[in-house]
Amino acid sequence: MTRTEIERLNEADRLIQEIVRDMGLDFMSQEFDVVPVEKMLEIMAYRLPVNFSHWSFGRDYESERTRHEHGFGAPYEVVFNSDPARAYLMDTNPFAVQVLVMAHVYAHNDFMKESRHFQRTRRDMISSASEAAARFREYERDYGIDAVERVIDAGMAIQWNVDPDEDLHQESEAAARDRIFGWAKPHAPRGAYEDLLPRPPEFPTDQKRELRKHTPPEPTVDLLGYLIEHSPRPLAEWEKDVLSVIKGQALYFMPYRRTKIMNEGWATYWHEKIMQRLFKERFLTTEEHGLYNLYNARVKAHNPRAVNPYLLGSALFESIEDRWNKGRFGRDYLEVENAEARERWDSGLMKGRQKLFEVRRTHMDWFFVDEFLDRGVVEDLNLYVYLEKERDNAFESVVEVTAWEKVKQYLVQSLMNWGIPRILVVDGNYKGSSQLYLKHVFEGLPLDEEYCRKTLGYIHELWSRPVYLETYEPYLHQLRAKLYVADEQSIHVHEE
Amino acid sequence: MAVVQPDYGSAPRGNTDAARHREKIKEAIRQNLPEIIGNEAIITRKENQIVRVPVRGVKSYHFIHNQGGAGGGFGSGEAQKGKVVATRPKTGSGQPGKPGGEPGVDYLETEIDLDELIGMMLDDLGLPNLQKKEIEETSTSEGWTYNSIEKTGIRPRLDKKRSIKEAIKRTEILVGLLAKETGRIEEDCRRALDMALGDYAQARLILDRTPAFPQGEARGGPALASSDLRYHAIEEEVRHLSNAVVIAMMDVSGSMDTMKKYFARSFFFWMLSFLRTIYKHVEIRFIAHTTEAKLVDEYEFFHKGESGGTQCYAAYDLAGELIDSEYPPSRWNIYPFHFSDGEDWDAEQSVLSLKAVLRRGVSAFGYGEIQTDYSASILMTAFERGLDMQEQRSDGYTYYSGQWSSTPLLGMIIRSRQDLYPALRVLLRTE
Numbered sequence: 001m002t003r004t005e006i007e008r009l010n011e012a013d014r015l016i017q018e019i020v021r022d023m024g025l026d027f028m029s030q031e032f033d034v035v036p037v038e039k040m041l042e043i044m045a046y047r048l049p050v051n052f053s054h055w056s057f058g059r060d061y062e063s064e065r066t067r068h069e070h071g072f073g074a075p076y077e078v079v080f081n082s083d084p085a086r087a088y089l090m091d092t093n094p095f096a097v098q099v100l101v102m103a104h105v106y107a108h109n110d111f112m113k114e115s116r117h118f119q120r121t122r123r124d125m126i127s128s129a130s131e132a133a134a135r136f137r138e139y140e141r142d143y144g145i146d147a148v149e150r151v152i153d154a155g156m157a158i159q160w161n162v163d164p165d166e167d168l169h170q171e172s173e174a175a176a177r178d179r180i181f182g183w184a185k186p187h188a189p190r191g192a193y194e195d196l197l198p199r200p201p202e203f204p205t206d207q208k209r210e211l212r213k214h215t216p217p218e219p220t221v222d223l224l225g226y227l228i229e230h231s232p233r234p235l236a237e238w239e240k241d242v243l244s245v246i247k248g249q250a251l252y253f254m255p256y257r258r259t260k261i262m263n264e265g266w267a268t269y270w271h272e273k274i275m276q277r278l279f280k281e282r283f284l285t286t287e288e289h290g291l292y293n294l295y296n297a298r299v300k301a302h303n304p305r306a307v308n309p310y311l312l313g314s315a316l317f318e319s320i321e322d323r324w325n326k327g328r329f330g331r332d333y334l335e336v337e338n339a340e341a342r343e344r345w346d347s348g349l350m351k352g353r354q355k356l357f358e359v360r361r362t363h364m365d366w367f368f369v370d371e372f373l374d375r376g377v378v379e380d381l382n383l384y385v386y387l388e389k390e391r392d393n394a395f396e397s398v399v400e401v402t403a404w405e406k407v408k409q410y411l412v413q414s415l416m417n418w419g420i421p422r423i424l425v426v427d428g429n430y431k432g433s434s435q436l437y438l439k440h441v442f443e444g445l446p447l448d449e450e451y452c453r454k455t456l457g458y459i460h461e462l463w464s465r466p467v468y469l470e471t472y473e474p475y476l477h478q479l480r481a482k483l484y485v486a487d488e489q490s491i492h493v494h495e496e
Numbered sequence: 497m498a499v500v501q502p503d504y505g506s507a508p509r510g511n512t513d514a515a516r517h518r519e520k521i522k523e524a525i526r527q528n529l530p531e532i533i534g535n536e537a538i539i540t541r542k543e544n545q546i547v548r549v550p551v552r553g554v555k556s557y558h559f560i561h562n563q564g565g566a567g568g569g570f571g572s573g574e575a576q577k578g579k580v581v582a583t584r585p586k587t588g589s590g591q592p593g594k595p596g597g598e599p600g601v602d603y604l605e606t607e608i609d610l611d612e613l614i615g616m617m618l619d620d621l622g623l624p625n626l627q628k629k630e631i632e633e634t635s636t637s638e639g640w641t642y643n644s645i646e647k648t649g650i651r652p653r654l655d656k657k658r659s660i661k662e663a664i665k666r667t668e669i670l671v672g673l674l675a676k677e678t679g680r681i682e683e684d685c686r687r688a689l690d691m692a693l694g695d696y697a698q699a700r701l702i703l704d705r706t707p708a709f710p711q712g713e714a715r716g717g718p719a720l721a722s723s724d725l726r727y728h729a730i731e732e733e734v735r736h737l738s739n740a741v742v743i744a745m746m747d748v749s750g751s752m753d754t755m756k757k758y759f760a761r762s763f764f765f766w767m768l769s770f771l772r773t774i775y776k777h778v779e780i781r782f783i784a785h786t787t788e789a790k791l792v793d794e795y796e797f798f799h800k801g802e803s804g805g806t807q808c809y810a811a812y813d814l815a816g817e818l819i820d821s822e823y824p825p826s827r828w829n830i831y832p833f834h835f836s837d838g839e840d841w842d843a844e845q846s847v848l849s850l851k852a853v854l855r856r857g858v859s860a861f862g863y864g865e866i867q868t869d870y871s872a873s874i875l876m877t878a879f880e881r882g883l884d885m886q887e888q889r890s891d892g893y894t895y896y897s898g899q900w901s902s903t904p905l906l907g908m909i910i911r912s913r914q915d916l917y918p919a920l921r922v923l924l925r926t927e
Binding site for chain 2: 001007009013029030031032033034036040041042045046053054055056057058059060061065075089091102150154157158159160161264292302303304305306307308311381382383384385386387388394395396397399400401402407410411414419420423440445446447448449451452454455458
């Protein structure tokens with residue numbers, strides 16, 4: 001890229017900042033690196049600019065490259081929640097696309113600065129991952145690539161089995177026991193309603209002794225963290241380091257995972273407004289604006305086999321803005337039964353933008369979709385549920401459900417708990433002999449057996465003692481319990 | 497400045513880790529070989545040794561929900577209930593793709609060495625991976641040649657250059673030896689050896705008797721002793737030949753649709769790749785036919801369709817002429833292979849013409865019949881009768897085989913892409 005081109009991008013950067021401030025967005029200082037295609041693909045595959053080596057990243061790299069070379073044609077954007085925020089521009093993109101990405105990135109930046117889900121994540125992840133990569137290389141040298149790979153394989157398998165809000169309620173096991181079993185010292189009433197709060201149950205002394213030994217004191221979703229702390233194997237220091245790095249990165253990416261539709265929707269909603277202004281202010285030529293429109297259409301393209309978060313997210317924000325501008329919410333509106341009257345409803349409230357900023361601060365996808373996805377949006381976008389059906393030598397994706405309430409119900413269900421099955425560590429000393437007892441919280445869908453078996457294999461590798469997993473699955477219109485057991489010999493299943 | 501272009505040193509981590517992943521997906525490739533050999537990406541790449549193969553990446557396992565059945569998911573865009581929004585071919589193994597945000601379940605293209613792929617296939621077929629030593633060679637005399645040197649011989653074959661070299665070598669060694677033994681300067685030793693006509697004992701005597709040599713010109717060059725003489729050895733020159741030609745014949749009449757040609761194409765490609773591991777030099781010629789036959793290039797062979805009927809003997813006749821004019825069987829291993837959909841207006845004549853080709857001495861003849869539900873299979877029936885080919889079964893795959901004098905004959909029935917691989921198995925086993 002020539003000096004003049006870089007110069008023009010910097011000019012765009014200054015202009016976008018002005019516009020964005022004017023529009024009421026807030027942002028951390030922002031930096032852009034212009035990088036070659038390969039580096040861009042690598043960042044996307046490795047999730048971070050520099051990260052440790054693992055075959056799965058290599059696989060994703062080839063997958064990204066395949067997608068890129070087959071010209072899916074959507075502009076790539078990567079931005080990291082660091083301070084200053086760092087984003088990447090691909091050097092082969094035409095100018096209009098670079099500006100589009102920059103506008104998009106500033107809205108992400110605002111989101112990361114203001115959304116409450118991003119508030120507690122570490123902002124030094126880029127350098128931290130790079131340092132971890134260097135340490136992992138040393139481990140590879142000292143203990144062999146295969147040994148390191150085994151630990152990474154196992155850690156990655158349960159990377160999402162962590163507690164995304166752990167820093168909100170960090171306490172030691174002893175403190176937790178005190179809280180649960182009422183061994184905490186009596187304290188002054190914390191307000192007038194203290195006596196209405198549940199009281200810790202009373203336990204007889206001998207039972208207390210039992211409970212004191214019980215670990216974890218109460219069931220936890222932080223499976224990975226529990227393994228790091230309590231594995232009876234025991235884990236070597238370097239293994240704990242590897243697993244802790246994986247856990248740290250998972251926690252770092254959790255807010256992205258929880259707000260994918262919102263985050264992309266927010267950025268898309270704003271980049272459209274920003275690009276419009278840039279065109280009006282004649283910073284972009286008509287041709288460049290035309291090219292932008294083409295790429296923007298790709299960004300918001302329908303995907304027959306997936307929900308495009310850019311499309312759904314921006315449509316939801318547009319819908320919220322419209323509804324809150326016209327006052328189309330609350331009892332007065334909802335009680336109007338006449339469709340025509342609803343159609344005409346406009347109380348002139350004009351609180352659209354205000355509502356948008358509020359929602360972006362507080363919500364995550366699960367509640368965002370649950371609260372704001374209405375009939376209008378589902379039908380405008382033609383959202384549907386498809387099923388894979390086997391026919392001759394192929395699998396066909398066949399549209400199955402289009403009724404808006406059903407589509408919404410399934411979509412919310414898929415976003416529940418950000419799509420991760422809840423697995424609780426119930427007992428780390430099961431049968432009094434360091435066996436691990438896990439329990440799947442059944443929330444409507446059973447676990448996939450193949451994936452479950454493999455994952456239990458990894459857990460067993462880290463734990464070394466037998467591992468149990470209790471789960472349920474629908475069977476003859478009922479639920480039946482299912483117990484997986486992973487031990488030295490095999491992974492087997494007991495069905496009720 | 498907020499926008500900068502930093503210089504990222506080239507540390508291609510992506511590629512190194514991708515290589516590690518590739519090791520892991522070898523297994524997946526092995527399981528999907530039948531799919532992969534039917535894939536165009538390989539067929540259209542000819543010279544390139546590295547091919548890109550679409551494979552399903554190794555899965556990353558973690559706890560996921562089971563959607564039930566073959567899976568499902570969400571989509572958007574114009575669609576009514578019951579509309580098919582996407583179709584994916586089944587893979588040879590495993591489950592259909594899981595929907596949703598599962599990275600890595602998608603197909604990706606990975607790079608693999610074509611030879612390695614063939615190696616994997618041979619492995620899977622239980623065939624030895626053929627090395628050079630097993631190359632089939634035919635040899636012909638090309639006259640006589642000098643290739644080595646011997647110490648005895650007749651005058652006309654004296655190698656003067658080599659003989660003088662030997663003399664120089666010997667002289668230098670003796671001069672060195674004399675200088676060491678007598679302590680005299682090299683120049684004196686050289687003069688003495690020269691005077692003694694190369695005889696070591698004589699030279700020593702001369703040195704002992706002559707404390708100092710007079711200044712003067714030394715005689716030029718070392719003396720040739722009889723032990724220095726070298727003669728050319730005469731040998732018969734033999735040319736080792738390892739040539740094979742595939743005469744690819746195909747019915748290009750209207751009834752051969754794209755899919756059938758696609759099967760034929762992948763088949764020829766793999767046959768060629770395979771023969772290249774056996775022979776040093778492999779050629780392929782293309783004969784396209786309807787009721788008439790003509791030599792065409794590869795592109796035309798696979799891409800052009802013609803209207804008209806089918807008379808297969810036209811192709812066999814042309815193949816015979818081609819063998820006579822360009823591929824004498826004494827120097828070539830000839831593999832005529834023919835693909836059609838079984839249609840033939842004059843099957844009796846085709847059998848006769850084919851026999852004429854076989855009589856010329858070919859290595860094997862193969863016939864692939866790509867059948868559909870409506871195929872008549874006239875030609876295979878004629879071969880069954882006229883060439884006494886027998887129906888065979890192998891792992892559920894039906895084919896025909898026979899022999900005409902000592903030439904192996906093979907008839908393969910291909911009904912779908914799943915039949916390609918067993919057909920290749922049968923072909924390679926016959927080889």
